[in-house]
Amino acid sequence: MPNQNGSVYGLTILSPIIDDERATPSHDLQIRNYLAHLSTREESPFAQAPGTHLARLVVMDDVIYVGAPACEEHLKSKYLIFESNCDGDLDGYLSGLATSIPDHLDAVWKHCVGYPGAANHQAFVEYMKACQLETTFFFAAVNDKTVNQTLRALQTQSAVADFIASHQGADSATLQREFLEFVAHLKALPPPRPGSMGPHRDIKTGGRNE
Amino acid sequence: MSKLNETDVQGFVLRGYNLPVARYLFLHFEDAQRTRKLIGRLLPEVTTGQRWDGGKPDSTVNIAFTHRGLQHLDLPDVTLLSFPVEFQHGMKHRAGILGDCGVNSPDHWEKVWREDRVHAWIGVNGQTTEALEACCANIQSLIEEAGGATIVDTQDAAAVVKNGKPTTSEHFGYTDGFGNPDFIGIERSTQPGQGKLLPNGTWAPLATGELLLGYADEAGELPVAPIPHLLASNGTFMVYRKMHQNVATFRAYLDRQAELYTGGKEKLAAKFIGRWRDGTPLELSPDKPDPSIVQDPNRSTDFTYGGDGEGTRCPIGAHIRRVHPRDAFGFNGQLINRRRITRRGLPYGRFVPEGEPVSDTEERGIIFMALNASLSRQFEFVQQQWVQYGNDSHLGNDKDMLIGNHGGRGRFVVQGEASVTNPPFVCSGLPDFVELRGGDYFFLPSITALGMIVMGLVDPR
Numbered sequence: 182m183p184n185q186n187g188s189v190y191g192l193t194i195l196s197p198i199i200d201d202e203r204a205t206p207s208h209d210l211q212i213r214n215y216l217a218h219l220s221t222r223e224e225s226p227f228a229q230a231p232g233t234h235l236a237r238l239v240v241m242d243d244v245i246y247v248g249a250p251a252c253e254e255h256l257k258s259k260y261l262i263f264e265s266n267c268d269g270d271l272d273g274y275l276s277g278l279a280t281s282i283p284d285h286l287d288a289v290w291k292h293c294v295g296y297p298g299a300a301n302h303q304a305f306v307e308y309m310k311a312c313q314l315e316t317t318f319f320f321a322a323v324n325d326k327t328v329n330q331t332l333r334a335l336q337t338q339s340a341v342a343d344f345i346a347s348h349q350g351a352d353s354a355t356l357q358r359e360f361l362e363f364v365a366h367l368k369a370l371p372p373p374r375p376g377s378m379g380p381h382r383d384i385k386t387g388g389r390n391e
Numbered sequence: 392m393s394k395l396n397e398t399d400v401q402g403f404v405l406r407g408y409n410l411p412v413a414r415y416l417f418l419h420f421e422d423a424q425r426t427r428k429l430i431g432r433l434l435p436e437v438t439t440g441q442r443w444d445g446g447k448p449d450s451t452v453n454i455a456f457t458h459r460g461l462q463h464l465d466l467p468d469v470t471l472l473s474f475p476v477e478f479q480h481g482m483k484h485r486a487g488i489l490g491d492c493g494v495n496s497p498d499h500w501e502k503v504w505r506e507d508r509v510h511a512w513i514g515v516n517g518q519t520t521e522a523l524e525a526c527c528a529n530i531q532s533l534i535e536e537a538g539g540a541t542i543v544d545t546q547d548a549a550a551v552v553k554n555g556k557p558t559t560s561e562h563f564g565y566t567d568g569f570g571n572p573d574f575i576g577i578e579r580s581t582q583p584g585q586g587k588l589l590p591n592g593t594w595a596p597l598a599t600g601e602l603l604l605g606y607a608d609e610a611g612e613l614p615v616a617p618i619p620h621l622l623a624s625n626g627t628f629m630v631y632r633k634m635h636q637n638v639a640t641f642r643a644y645l646d647r648q649a650e651l652y653t654g655g656k657e658k659l660a661a662k663f664i665g666r667w668r669d670g671t672p673l674e675l676s677p678d679k680p681d682p683s684i685v686q687d688p689n690r691s692t693d694f695t696y697g698g699d700g701e702g703t704r705c706p707i708g709a710h711i712r713r714v715h716p717r718d719a720f721g722f723n724g725q726l727i728n729r730r731r732i733t734r735r736g737l738p739y740g741r742f743v744p745e746g747e748p749v750s751d752t753e754e755r756g757i758i759f760m761a762l763n764a765s766l767s768r769q770f771e772f773v774q775q776q777w778v779q780y781g782n783d784s785h786l787g788n789d790k791d792m793l794i795g796n797h798g799g800r801g802r803f804v805v806q807g808e809a810s811v812t813n814p815p816f817v818c819s820g821l822p823d824f825v826e827l828r829g830g831d832y833f834f835l836p837s838i839t840a841l842g843m844i845v846m847g848l849v850d851p852r
Contacts, residue, residue: 346802346819350651 183317187324189234190274191316192265194309196293197258198240208292209240209259215288216240221376228376230281232268232328234321238289239264261293266319268327275306333372340367395576397440399625399837400603403453403514403735404762405440405577407568410451410516411550411557412523413737415631415758416530417503418511418540420463425539427464430454431845432533433513436526439838442578450517450526454841455629455833457481460510464844469851473617474834477767478628482831483507488771490779490790493798495827501633503544504829511540512631512833546633548737548758553744561738562636562755563793563824564660564745566670566685570692570715572731574602584692588717588724594693601764602733603627609728614764617834618851622844625837627762630732630770632830633739634794635756639749641824648818653811662805662816663792665709673705677813695724702806703813707784710793713777720783730777732769735760756828766832797821 184191199208206214216238219225227233239262246253267274278286283299290296297304323331344363348356397405420426438451456464458479462471477485483497483504491497497505513530517523534540550557561567573579573586573596586596587609600608604616605624616623645663649656657680661667667680674694675684684690696712696719699705705712707719715731718724740755763769776782779796781789790796792803801821807814836844843849 342802342817343819346817349817 183315184271186319186321188269188327189321189324190265190267190269190271191319191321192263192267192271192274193314193316194263194312195314196261196263196290196296196312198261199292199294200258209242212261212289212292213240219285223374223376225376226282226285227265228374231277232274233375234266234268234323234328234331236263236265236267238262258294261289266321271310272306275309276302279305328375329372332375332378335378336370336373337367339378395440395599395603396625397442397578399839400440401453401835401838402438402440402451404603404627404733404835406579407571407735408447408451408516410447410518412518412520413514413516413548413758414523414527415546415548416513416515416527416542417509417544417546418460418513418534419508419543420460420510420540422539423463423465425537427845427847429534429537429540430464430841432537433530434838434841434845436530437838437841447518449519449522450515452526452530453514453835455512455514455835457510457831457833459507461834463510465847466844466849467851470617470619470622470849473851475615475628475765475767477771478832478834480832481507482630482632485771485832489774490796491827493796494823495796497829500827500829501544504633504831508543509831512629546739546758548739551738551742553742560742561757562638562740562742563641564668565664565666566668567757568734569666569670570711571733572597572601575599576606577602580688582688582692584694584717587728588695590723592695597728597731601729601731601769602762604764608764616764619849622836622840622849624840626840627764627835628766629833629835630759630761630763630766630830631833632759633756633828634759635754635826635828637751637822637824637826638743638753638755639751640822642745642749644818644822644824648816652805652816653814654807654816655812658813659805659816662706662709663803665705665711672711673709674699677704703808706803706805708781708786708789708792708803710791713784713791714773716777716784730769730772732761732763732773735762756825759830762835792818792821794825795821797823799823 198212201208222228227236241256241260241262243256243259244254279299279302286299286305291298295308297308299305326334340363344360348359351359402408433452433454436452438448438453458471458474458481472479482489483500486492486497503509515523515526515530517526531542534542551560551562552558553560559566559568570585573581573594575596576599577596581596583594586594589595598609599606600612600614604614604626605620606613608614645656645660649659652659657668661673665674666672667676669680669682670685670691671680671682672684672691672694674696675681675690695717696705712719716724716727720726736758738757740753743749761770777784778791778794781787786804789802789804792801795801799820799822801819803818803821805816805818807816
């Protein structure tokens, strides 16, 4: 199934952006502005809504003409591209978005042609599916675990690494006793919140000249 | 490709001089016309890449400029703006990209670097202290006669002396300076392991354009370079970083960890870097140092990591495996051929033998200088992705054990086997063993380009 890789779904949505000369700033710039100020950590809308492994929102203006011998071509419209790697069933995922982050969805998609709003869940799901393209091929770093299972695994990995580092050289009896305590403690911990496991990296990354 | 015109390239680019003492003079330009005249007077002193058939000279002189320095020489705006962005920015401005934060941030640098005072670097190397002093005195008198430029700082550096002999050791006790890449057309006694890995397992020199501007690089393209071509050609870019070494912290940390590591202290020290302290590569001799390997140029750098994917011989995060991963990322090493840098440099400060009292506050460290055609693609990439991050090696956020900016929170994993002599081990709570004290990016022009600058002939049209 081309939209599916293991239990992960690869969603691609292309929504035409409203073309209105009288709008200032233009609808595409208003989307860009909203997206530029979204958090990429715990406060991200996709961390608040369930089931997103990763998501990407891009405003596509047009095809860039790179000079001869390429031929010059143009899109009929500007588009908002929404790509998401999410858990399982598409209807459930889209309804989950409409339930958890309707304000964010409306703030972005109100600039798109024919958007019905997130308040009417069924209309929202139908609209999104009408804009959907077949993904055909995508890469999922982890394709057989849900978001919550992945978060739990990362939490366990990090906790076990800390346990090892702090127990090197311990005698067997202490090691066993403290390991059992550690396992019980770890099991009782709530899973980490989506977006909270990323490191606070104090380094800039990006384009070659930033 | 035909042979390079070695007499047009500064000698510092083509060979490590292996002279035991050095002084780096940092100049500030005040008057363009008089400074250009000064450079004209210095030009006959500049050491070129010409072969030393008659033996090594008593001393050498080389010169390089910051972008700010080139501005003060009144180069045309079109030329100044054609330099790569990272060189125009300078190293201080790139701190965020390089991970130079915390104790390494520019706020903690020496005044001369903090205040952007440096316009030029003059590197002087000597056979003896006397030869070095005589050469520096000559340069100083030329500077005084010419006016227009002042020496705002000097930095002495020297090979670590052990038992009265200069060595290639650095302050943590490791033998340094093994692997510099080979390049096409550069005459040098090449050795296996120093160029690029070929699919048949042999090594070949890298494209000249990975080191020198004006030549094809590994992608078959000319490196990004300023205009006119003649100003750039046979020149290169240099990174200068003054790296303070916290030797007391390093020794105390190693001692503390060695109490828990059953493989022994010297093996743990070797795991940090990927070589035993005498220089024997762990890949070739995982159980003990082997001087016969170190002394054999056909073996000392001839190894790969393909047979050690788990890192049980050389840890995946060991310093030399990070900064020169060879075949560790697959594809016969092709992912690293455009990330190679040529290292120059010497330690500074007094060497304190193991067992003697030592303090972190004493002035001691290494002057790291690296040459490359592209600062952003080569040095900055290595620093950002391989030193300050671990993703390419599947090590998450772990940084380079030795030179990473850890702030007390670093972790280094020694992969191992189920044995007492080579156990898995985790070093945590890594402190900063090395602290950056300043530096900048320099353009090291060809002899022709220096002449053009002196005579005001740089014409981008």
